[in-house]
Amino acid sequence: MYGLKIPRPDKESVDLFQSLVPTDDRVAVRPMFGNISAFVDGNMFFGVFGNDLFVRLSSEDQLDLLKNKGSSMLEPMKGKPMKDYVVLPKTWRARPEILRFWISKSLEWSSKLPAKRQRNRSPPRGLSVRSRRIHASSADSLSTYLEAYSGPALAYSPSHSCTRPRPST
Numbered sequence: 001m002y003g004l005k006i007p008r009p010d011k012e013s014v015d016l017f018q019s020l021v022p023t024d025d026r027v028a029v030r031p032m033f034g035n036i037s038a039f040v041d042g043n044m045f046f047g048v049f050g051n052d053l054f055v056r057l058s059s060e061d062q063l064d065l066l067k068n069k070g071s072s073m074l075e076p077m078k079g080k081p082m083k084d085y086v087v088l089p090k091t092w093r094a095r096p097e098i099l100r101f102w103i104s105k106s107l108e109w110s111s112k113l114p115a116k117r118q119r120n121r122s123p124p125r126g127l128s129v130r131s132r133r134i135h136a137s138s139a140d141s142l143s144t145y146l147e148a149y150s151g152p153a154l155a156y157s158p159s160h161s162c163t164r165p166r167p168s169t
Contacts, residue, residue, distance in 0.1 A: 061105055
């Protein structure tokens with residue numbers, strides 16, 4: 001991806017992240033670009049980027065957090081900070097109560113943001129336009145599509161569209 005090397009977290013950072021994720025039914029944890037993040041209503045509010053923990057905060061809370069030595073704006077690409085996301089100081093790793101305070105502020109603020117709607121998952125590559133429409137509207141995966149297809153055997157190749165053998169005349 002344009003020469004961008006995304007840092008991966010070590011086991012210690014992932015374990016710390018998992019121990020700090022709030023126990024709230026609205027929170028979902030999922031991978032994000034080789035790292036891991038927590039979401040509320042589809043909005044990312046807490047995560048790990050490399051070995052850095054970050055939170056999403058209001059402008060006022062960002063200013064408060066950035067007063068602390070070791071905190072900074074999250075910059076996945078050097079010189080391009082992500083709006084609203086602040087890296088928590090590494091020195092706070094030994095003080096989970098402070099981390100939980102900022103994570104709870106992040107969850108509270110992010111839960112007030114408009115929920116993101118779920119996007120339709122695109123079908124596997126190699127399906128024809130017609131098959132893409134069918135796949136997106138009625139099948140969960142290529143195997144489900146192939147199993148649900150009625151008629152003669154269906155040929156699939158990643159470089160060709162799905163085709164059905166034509167009946168002989």
